[in-house]
Amino acid sequence: MDSPTSGVWEELVTTALLGTDRRTPPGAAPGREAPVALLNAAAMETVRRRAGLRPARPAQRPAAAPEDPRPPLPAPAAHRLAMLLADRPGTAGGGRRGTAPDLMELLPQWLATANARGFMAPPEALPALLDAARGRTDLRPAALTFAGPRALWLARLNPDWRFALRATPGGGTSLPHLDDTDKVQQLWQEGLFAERVALLAAIRAHEPGTARELLATTWATERAEDRLMFLDSLRTNLGDEDEAFLEQSLSDRSRNVRATAAELLSALPGSALAARMAVRAGACVAVDHTRDTPTITVEAPHECDAGMERDGVVAKAPAGRGERSWWFGQLVEATPLETWPGRLGGRTPEEIVALPVTDDWQGELHAAWCRAAVRQRNADWSRALLGAPRAPEAGGPGAVSLAERAKLLSTLGTDERAEWVAGFIATHGLSEAFQLLGVCDVPWAPQLGRAVVDALNIARDAGSYPWSFSGVMGLAERCLSPSEANRLDGLLAVPDEPENASPGAGGYWAEAFQRLVTTLRLRAAMAEELGAEQEEGLRGLA
Amino acid sequence: MTQQGVRWTADQVLALAPDAASRKAGSKLGAAGPWSEAGSSDEGTLWGLCKGSGSKPYQTVIDIADASGPAYKCSCPSRKFPCKHALGLLLLWAGGDGAVPPGKAPDWAEQWTAGRRKRAAEKRTASAGGSPSGSADPEAARRRAERRAERITAGTTELEQRLTDLLRGGLAAAEQAGYGLWEETAARMVDAQAPGLAGRVRELGAIPASGPGWPVRLLEECALLHLLDQGWLRRDGLPEGLAATVRSRIGLPASADGPPVRDRWLVLAQYDRADARLTTRRIWLYGAESDRTALLLSYGAAGRAPELALPVGLTLEAEVSAYPGGSRQRAALGERFATPTSTSIRPPGVTTTQAVARYGDALRADPWLDSVPVTLDRVIPTPDGDSWQLADADENAALPLTPTARSRPGLWRLVALSGGAPVKVFGECGHQGFTPLTAWPAGAGEAVQLC
Numbered sequence A: 001m002d003s004p005t006s007g008v009w010e011e012l013v014t015t016a017l018l019g020t021d022r023r024t025p026p027g028a029a030p031g032r033e034a035p036v037a038l039l040n041a042a043a044m045e046t047v048r049r050r051a052g053l054r055p056a057r058p059a060q061r062p063a064a065a066p067e068d069p070r071p072p073l074p075a076p077a078a079h080r081l082a083m084l085l086a087d088r089p090g091t092a093g094g095g096r097r098g099t100a101p102d103l104m105e106l107l108p109q110w111l112a113t114a115n116a117r118g119f120m121a122p123p124e125a126l127p128a129l130l131d132a133a134r135g136r137t138d139l140r141p142a143a144l145t146f147a148g149p150r151a152l153w154l155a156r157l158n159p160d161w162r163f164a165l166r167a168t169p170g171g172g173t174s175l176p177h178l179d180d181t182d183k184v185q186q187l188w189q190e191g192l193f194a195e196r197v198a199l200l201a202a203i204r205a206h207e208p209g210t211a212r213e214l215l216a217t218t219w220a221t222e223r224a225e226d227r228l229m230f231l232d233s234l235r236t237n238l239g240d241e242d243e244a245f246l247e248q249s250l251s252d253r254s255r256n257v258r259a260t261a262a263e264l265l266s267a268l269p270g271s272a273l274a275a276r277m278a279v280r281a282g283a284c285v286a287v288d289h290t291r292d293t294p295t296i297t298v299e300a301p302h303e304c305d306a307g308m309e310r311d312g313v314v315a316k317a318p319a320g321r322g323e324r325s326w327w328f329g330q331l332v333e334a335t336p337l338e339t340w341p342g343r344l345g346g347r348t349p350e351e352i353v354a355l356p357v358t359d360d361w362q363g364e365l366h367a368a369w370c371r372a373a374v375r376q377r378n379a380d381w382s383r384a385l386l387g388a389p390r391a392p393e394a395g396g397p398g399a400v401s402l403a404e405r406a407k408l409l410s411t412l413g414t415d416e417r418a419e420w421v422a423g424f425i426a427t428h429g430l431s432e433a434f435q436l437l438g439v440c441d442v443p444w445a446p447q448l449g450r451a452v453v454d455a456l457n458i459a460r461d462a463g464s465y466p467w468s469f470s471g472v473m474g475l476a477e478r479c480l481s482p483s484e485a486n487r488l489d490g491l492l493a494v495p496d497e498p499e500n501a502s503p504g505a506g507g508y509w510a511e512a513f514q515r516l517v518t519t520l521r522l523r524a525a526m527a528e529e530l531g532a533e534q535e536e537g538l539r540g541l542a
Numbered sequence B: 001m002t003q004q005g006v007r008w009t010a011d012q013v014l015a016l017a018p019d020a021a022s023r024k025a026g027s028k029l030g031a032a033g034p035w036s037e038a039g040s041s042d043e044g045t046l047w048g049l050c051k052g053s054g055s056k057p058y059q060t061v062i063d064i065a066d067a068s069g070p071a072y073k074c075s076c077p078s079r080k081f082p083c084k085h086a087l088g089l090l091l092l093w094a095g096g097d098g099a100v101p102p103g104k105a106p107d108w109a110e111q112w113t114a115g116r117r118k119r120a121a122e123k124r125t126a127s128a129g130g131s132p133s134g135s136a137d138p139e140a141a142r143r144r145a146e147r148r149a150e151r152i153t154a155g156t157t158e159l160e161q162r163l164t165d166l167l168r169g170g171l172a173a174a175e176q177a178g179y180g181l182w183e184e185t186a187a188r189m190v191d192a193q194a195p196g197l198a199g200r201v202r203e204l205g206a207i208p209a210s211g212p213g214w215p216v217r218l219l220e221e222c223a224l225l226h227l228l229d230q231g232w233l234r235r236d237g238l239p240e241g242l243a244a245t246v247r248s249r250i251g252l253p254a255s256a257d258g259p260p261v262r263d264r265w266l267v268l269a270q271y272d273r274a275d276a277r278l279t280t281r282r283i284w285l286y287g288a289e290s291d292r293t294a295l296l297l298s299y300g301a302a303g304r305a306p307e308l309a310l311p312v313g314l315t316l317e318a319e320v321s322a323y324p325g326g327s328r329q330r331a332a333l334g335e336r337f338a339t340p341t342s343t344s345i346r347p348p349g350v351t352t353t354q355a356v357a358r359y360g361d362a363l364r365a366d367p368w369l370d371s372v373p374v375t376l377d378r379v380i381p382t383p384d385g386d387s388w389q390l391a392d393a394d395e396n397a398a399l400p401l402t403p404t405a406r407s408r409p410g411l412w413r414l415v416a417l418s419g420g421a422p423v424k425v426f427g428e429c430g431h432q433g434f435t436p437l438t439a440w441p442a443g444a445g446e447a448v449q450l451c
Helices: A007-018 A034-051 A075-086 A103-117 A123-135 A137-155 A159-167 A181-190 A193-206 A208-221 A224-235 A240-249 A255-266 A272-284 A306-310 A323-333 A339-343 A349-354 A362-375 A379-386 A402-409 A414-428 A434-438 A446-461 A466-479 A482-491 A505-529 B010-014 B020-029 B084-095 B107-128 B138-169 B171-177 B179-191 B195-209 B214-233 B240-250 B352-365 B410-418
Strands: A285-288 A295-298 B035-040 B045-050 B058-063 B071-074 B261-274 B278-287 B293-301 B314-322 B331-336 B371-384 B387-392 B398-400 B423-430 B433-440
Touching (some): A007 A034, A007 B171, A034 B138, A034 B352, A075 A123, A075 A505, A103 A466, A123 A137, A123 A159, A123 B410, A137 B410, A224 A240, A224 A255, A240 A255, A255 A272, A272 A323, A272 A339, A295 A362, A339 A349, A349 A379, A402 A414, A402 A434, A414 A434, A414 A446, A434 A466, A446 A482, A446 A505, A466 A505, A482 A505, B020 B084, B058 B084, B195 B214, B195 B240, B240 B352, B261 B423, B293 B331, B352 B371, B352 B387, B352 B423
Antiparallel strands (some): B278 B293, B314 B331, B371 B387, B387 B398
């Protein structure tokens, strides 16, 4: 605010700073009374200055935030959001969680449902929402979708929220309309790196061919790091039309660009690279019929020639691995799985996986097939490699690790995945199931939910403490279908303690189950407030 | 008010929490899990059993119908007030998902509410009966008041001496003197029974470290302190209103003896300021019919929440009486006739120019006033370099935000609410700038708390 300026006041401040012993205040006699005269004059000036305040000159007013056409949240849902956002992690006393639900953990689901229903975020909640997304990167996509255009407007005003501009394609700038060829060309030629990546991603999402052609126009002049990022954006909507461009990139100056091009090509089973790899890998693997049972024999490559290197095979093995098995793994991984039945006597994937392998090559071969099945999203091979969930070897450390199994599961359909994991849990219990549960769709299918609850019940009766299962318990709180809540009522009471149980375990289990039920009810209430059918609304979060 | 009345929102419930830890703990208990046998009656009683760590659940009762604000009782040992169980029960009820069904109160809850209401009724009849409570001996009271006035006079004289010494040596020297000098002087003012002076003196100590421009601020505050001293020493010659202002600024107790004004009071804002000794809660009310803005103050010991809590955005039908003094801002809440209800009332607003003029006017009655309550109409939060201002949408004028308001999270809620469009903002407007406390969106919508 502007105060009326006057020389009198300036003079008073100067005198006060120096002291009346050194300087006589204006209009007063030096001596004992000088300080009082100064105070009198200053008091009058202070009140005068305050009473005469004028408003300040306005700065450039910000441009209005873009219109958000989505409907506002129903009032109960808005209040729920405020409560979820008020529950910030790290403020609790730590330790045991008691029976209350972990609200922050429910935020992802709430956001997914609100987004599915297409609601607009309440403006006053945006700061808390952005702060939450700032602290948790996994929340960002859903939080920013929900926060909408006004959040980006807000993020431009606060450096703490810059991440929102980076995370949203074109958030930092406004992308030109993609049909506007001139503008697109101009931004592509002159834009900053981030803007160009955003532009390429936006075009690739709608017209894959146009994006590739745009990239090809400047490819030769891009820096190596930029080429890598641009090439990576072709991962979206990858198709056979991209082969020629990728094939050409196999001769790129940069090793990382070559490797990425090879990886992309190997995900195209019809590509020339895939065919070359199939020939190389086929030369290494054969079925030996001279034994009692047909057996797969492996003859790993003896050298990594220039052709292999050009096709993305990394010649130098990591420490502790034999060179030949390292090359072999890469060849099999990049080979289209469809070629194996023809190569191995017309057998089905199941039959091939069941064949014995000579000389301890089974681990290497099966691991490479797993990687190939995941990369090529091949459900038949995934099924074969996963095996039966109830098989005894499925529980232990077999050829296929838990992490690999989780990846294989993700290539299967929702129901099949849930069924496999349910079967696995029913046979092997929960101790190994956490990773597998993580890839199942939310809310869990009925048979999967039942398998988890039954397994928890068995674990309780076995007398151990519930925190050995806190990971699965936490997942269940978020993923179990809310309609299961009623079936859990019997588990809420504190059971009689069996003789060999850990002391007090029963009480802690009852507490854990209470929290589970409370959380399920809360999720049902959340979905209802958002007007969503539970099954529909809470899906889509794994 | 019955169950059919408004349920509170979660925000309003959480505003009752004495501190952040209780707010957190309360929201955790705001779910059905730990509760059993919860219910609510038409008379406005909530009850429930909350399972704690022990074997016996805590019994929690809340009387939300009481005209003097919600009352709580819980069998837990917590000394916080309201405790987390009471907050949890209120949240559960506010959540409205049927976890607190209507019903008949159990005996333990019924006994407590009945007892409370009986005591309240007795108190009302007693105070209606007449005899103003106070000392039986008016002569002794007069002598006590005289002795206190003498002490204050001695105190102000001593303070004047300190101020003249300071200015004789120069403020530059005060920068080196630091807190110690002022703390000691403040203690002398406490001895002189002038807590108002003590508070102002203590604040002087912090000014030299408050950044650029401190000599101006220090001179201003010294001069205003001098003005207050002189006001006290010459109080007999002042007009009655100004003399009352001086007495209350010095720190003499007064009673709210203004005529009670019955109105529908909109709760504009509520916020706490805590120092080492005391938590001060300020609640701004706006009377829909009287068009008056009133300030309620309530105090709590350090670390404890003051008892009075009103949910922002609701109106309550009540009587309010002003304290003596020129500006007549401060008031006391008298009888309440109903529990708060939700409302669409918004206070009428003014332009930024009018807001500044209003502060200038108010200084006539109280030159020590730091700010006045103002509602601004159609202002746009606007970034201004490192700072922010509220720019008038229709005039070429703006109010800068105070330094404290700039660093509060409420600023971002205000900016988000506005989105570059004009909003209505209530706050305090003074010589340091504007402190936004509550805002309303341009269209329909609830009040948003900014403090």
